[in-house]
Amino acid sequence: MALLDNIAHRETAKQHRANCRPWPRTDVGEEGWHQAIDLLAAGRCTLLGLWGDAPVVHMALQSEDFSDIAVVSYTCKDGTYPSVSARHPPAGRLERAIRDLCGLDAVNAPDARGWLDLGFWKVRHPLGKATPARKPQPYQFLPVEGEGLHQIPVGPVHAGIIEPGHFRFTANGEHVVRLEQRLGYVHKGIERLMQGSTIEQAGKLAARTSGDSTVAYSYAFAQAVEAALELKAPPRALYLRALMAELERLANHFGDIGAICNDASFAIMHAQTGILRERTLRTAEACFGHRLMMDAIVPGGVARDIAEGGAQALQALLTEVRRVFPRLVELYDNTASLQDRTVTTGFVKPDYVRLWGAGGYVGRASGRGFDARRLYAPYTQLTFDVPVLDAGDVNARVCIRIREVEQSLALIEQILSRLPAGKIDTPVKPKGKACEGLGLTEAFRGDVLIWLRLDGKGRIERCHLRDASWFQWPLLEVAIEGNIVADFPLCNKSFNCSYSGHDA
Amino acid sequence: MRKVLFDSFIHGPLTEPAPEPDAAGLAELAKAVNRAARVKLGRSLSIRQVDAGSCNGCELEIHALNNAFYDLERLGLHFVASPRHADVLMVTGPVTKNMREALQRTYNATPDPKWVIAVGACAADGGPFAGSYAVEGGVKDVVPVDLHIPGCPPNPKALLAGLLALLQNVA
Numbered sequence: 001m002a003l004l005d006n007i008a009h010r011e012t013a014k015q016h017r018a019n020c021r022p023w024p025r026t027d028v029g030e031e032g033w034h035q036a037i038d039l040l041a042a043g044r045c046t047l048l049g050l051w052g053d054a055p056v057v058h059m060a061l062q063s064e065d066f067s068d069i070a071v072v073s074y075t076c077k078d079g080t081y082p083s084v085s086a087r088h089p090p091a092g093r094l095e096r097a098i099r100d101l102c103g104l105d106a107v108n109a110p111d112a113r114g115w116l117d118l119g120f121w122k123v124r125h126p127l128g129k130a131t132p133a134r135k136p137q138p139y140q141f142l143p144v145e146g147e148g149l150h151q152i153p154v155g156p157v158h159a160g161i162i163e164p165g166h167f168r169f170t171a172n173g174e175h176v177v178r179l180e181q182r183l184g185y186v187h188k189g190i191e192r193l194m195q196g197s198t199i200e201q202a203g204k205l206a207a208r209t210s211g212d213s214t215v216a217y218s219y220a221f222a223q224a225v226e227a228a229l230e231l232k233a234p235p236r237a238l239y240l241r242a243l244m245a246e247l248e249r250l251a252n253h254f255g256d257i258g259a260i261c262n263d264a265s266f267a268i269m270h271a272q273t274g275i276l277r278e279r280t281l282r283t284a285e286a287c288f289g290h291r292l293m294m295d296a297i298v299p300g301g302v303a304r305d306i307a308e309g310g311a312q313a314l315q316a317l318l319t320e321v322r323r324v325f326p327r328l329v330e331l332y333d334n335t336a337s338l339q340d341r342t343v344t345t346g347f348v349k350p351d352y353v354r355l356w357g358a359g360g361y362v363g364r365a366s367g368r369g370f371d372a373r374r375l376y377a378p379y380t381q382l383t384f385d386v387p388v389l390d391a392g393d394v395n396a397r398v399c400i401r402i403r404e405v406e407q408s409l410a411l412i413e414q415i416l417s418r419l420p421a422g423k424i425d426t427p428v429k430p431k432g433k434a435c436e437g438l439g440l441t442e443a444f445r446g447d448v449l450i451w452l453r454l455d456g457k458g459r460i461e462r463c464h465l466r467d468a469s470w471f472q473w474p475l476l477e478v479a480i481e482g483n484i485v486a487d488f489p490l491c492n493k494s495f496n497c498s499y500s501g502h503d504a
Numbered sequence: 505m506r507k508v509l510f511d512s513f514i515h516g517p518l519t520e521p522a523p524e525p526d527a528a529g530l531a532e533l534a535k536a537v538n539r540a541a542r543v544k545l546g547r548s549l550s551i552r553q554v555d556a557g558s559c560n561g562c563e564l565e566i567h568a569l570n571n572a573f574y575d576l577e578r579l580g581l582h583f584v585a586s587p588r589h590a591d592v593l594m595v596t597g598p599v600t601k602n603m604r605e606a607l608q609r610t611y612n613a614t615p616d617p618k619w620v621i622a623v624g625a626c627a628a629d630g631g632p633f634a635g636s637y638a639v640e641g642g643v644k645d646v647v648p649v650d651l652h653i654p655g656c657p658p659n660p661k662a663l664l665a666g667l668l669a670l671l672q673n674v675a
Contacts, residue, residue: 021524118602120601120602120604120605121601121637121638122601122637123637127637156603156606157554157606157610158587159585160585161553161555161563161566161567161583162555162563163558163560163563164555164556164603164606165554184602185557185600185602185603186555186557186558186597186600186602186603187597187600187602187638188557188600188633188636188638188639189636189637189638189639190633190636190656192636192638193633193635193636194636195631203631204632208559208561208626208631208632208633208656209559210559210560210561211558211560211561211562211563211564211657212560212561212564214559214561214611255564255567258674268508268509271571271572272508274568274570274571274572275518275571275572275573277568277571277572278568278572278573281568291565291659292561292563292564292657294656311511327507327508328508331505331508335505424581428659472547498560499560500558500559500560
């Protein structure tokens with residue numbers, strides 16, 4: 001049964017499919033909106049995204065078996081819509097962001113505080129009816145009551161070479177009683193900048209939404225544009241995209257595995273995986289001319305074919321990783337003092353992961369087996385496992401990454417052996433009428449969702465980018481509860497959520 | 505662990521020779537650094553990195569400076585956890601409106617003499633984010649900048665060449 005069968009809507013199935021590709025979108029009234037919330041609250045589908053397109057609010061849903069996706073759209077009356085978070089908490093921060101950006105209010109929402117607008121912009125509601133900013137109100141952190149509690153404010157400028165955000169810890173002695181995050185510091189207004197821009201300009205911005213996932217973002221953006229314009233990238237381009245995506249995943253997983261161990265003061269692992277990460281980036285540069293492969297994926301195909309000698313460089317990388325990595329895994333597994341820090345630390349309940357629809361290693365370490373790669377070519381033609389564990393601790397999130405490194409190596413091998421010949425791009429032509437598309441790709445940290453609407457001339461009318469971190473950051477707040485303050489860096493790195501991708 | 509350590513030992517270091525100091529950087533710095541500061545600091549500089557709105561791409565490459573291939577510390581340069589310990593602020597990103605105050609406070613918390621390096625295309629003038637309601641502009645629009653390292657993101661070699669230009673002027 002399709003998702004939309006359970007939701008009252010006005011149009012025919014054919015119209016839904018024409019509204020938005022490759023997944024349908026339909027306008028719903030009060031009844032349909034509430035039915036969608038019912039499905040979410042009953043756990044019969046997952047919230048994939050919620051964003052404003054004033055005066056409309058769009059909500060993307062995913063079926064329990066992950067295979068079906070649909071968007072329902074509610075047109076606000078007097079700038080309000082029935083709150084989703086009142087019955088389904090994962091929508092909370094998204095609703096707060098919609099209010100800040102679009103000025104649309106969720107009626108009966110449990111949390112009325114701002115989220116991305118920290119009071120420094122000159123405008124309110126930049127994506128809606130923009131009005132001059134008001135005097136900022138002080139932010140009220142949630143109250144914490146109890147004996148012997150103290151607070152530790154951290155950030156936005158942190159001690160390491162990392163992105164900015166604020167963490168408010170309430171601790172009892174060494175133990176964290178509550179963590180409350182405050183994000184939005186790196187909000188750059190990407191979605192507003194995209195409005196009215198060309199596909200090319202918007203693609204550059206998408207590629208700079210979260211630098212560590214630049215390939216995954218360009219990939220999802222290209223998918224969305226191609227879906228909207230009903231284009232097909234040539235087979236060679238599809239395989240090259242997957243190759244880049246796997247190199248990006250490898251580089252990030254190497255970096256993360258080492259950095260997590262480093263946060264447990266096990267520096268040798270950091271040094272060793274740092275070498276593997278550097279070798280991966282150098283191989284990426286040898287193949288595609290840029291270490292992070294920025295702007296290498298474009299709507300219609302890829303901007304660059306694999307360079308001469310690229311295949312040999314990749315083979316050399318695979319050989320080197322296969323020589324070194326198993327020894328590092330053995331080292332990780334057999335170092336009791338390291339396991340002492342990672343096992344049972346930062347536990348996330350499988351129930352929470354399911355409720356929040358958390359993707360990536362955060363979801364897969366707590367029993368939720370979703371991997372967006374199952375849904376698109378060329379991965380649908382390739383063989384790979386999606387490792388899933390139930391332990392839900394820092395160790396499980398490390399182990400998922402280790403297994404995924406092995407899968408990525410196998411995928412790169414398959415891609416190289418099957419790389420089709422032929423063109424690497426197809427011309428991108430405007431459709432002459434407005435059209436919408438959705439893109440969903442698996443970045444190293446989880447699924448990236450991009451929805452956009454193009455006008456008849458092929459300019460961006462509205463584009464929304466949803467990072468996997470939206471559904472992972474809140475779980476970090478529960479993961480740290482009851483752990484000691486000193487284990488926060490370890491837990492945080494095991495999540496490695498994006499600040500820039502979230503704040504956008 | 506012995507196997508990994510032994511392997512590292514017999515294969516020798518991976519560290520590569522440092523690049524020449526960046527010529528453009530040398531010219532830009534010539535006016536910024538005075539002799540008194542050189543005497544105070546010797547051949548060592550402490551760097552505090554501040555992400556003022558970056559996409560995180562620049563941070564990844566700054567991180568790479570610490571890996572075995574570039575090994576920044578051999579040159580007397582190291583990253584510190586607080587601006588109060590720093591001689592140099594390495595600032596990335598277009599400065600977002602939401603980070604402006606934090607950057608200013610970080611700058612004020614850094615003791616004199618101090619230098620600011622703006623890293624990456626966005627830090628120069630806001631890059632592709634210039635003109636946004638949420639973006640202030642380049643780093644120089646918020647704090648004085650002594651050196652720019654261009655690139656999107658600059659690769660570790662470019663970062664190293666820029667830092668060496670600074671070191672040569674200061675030390």
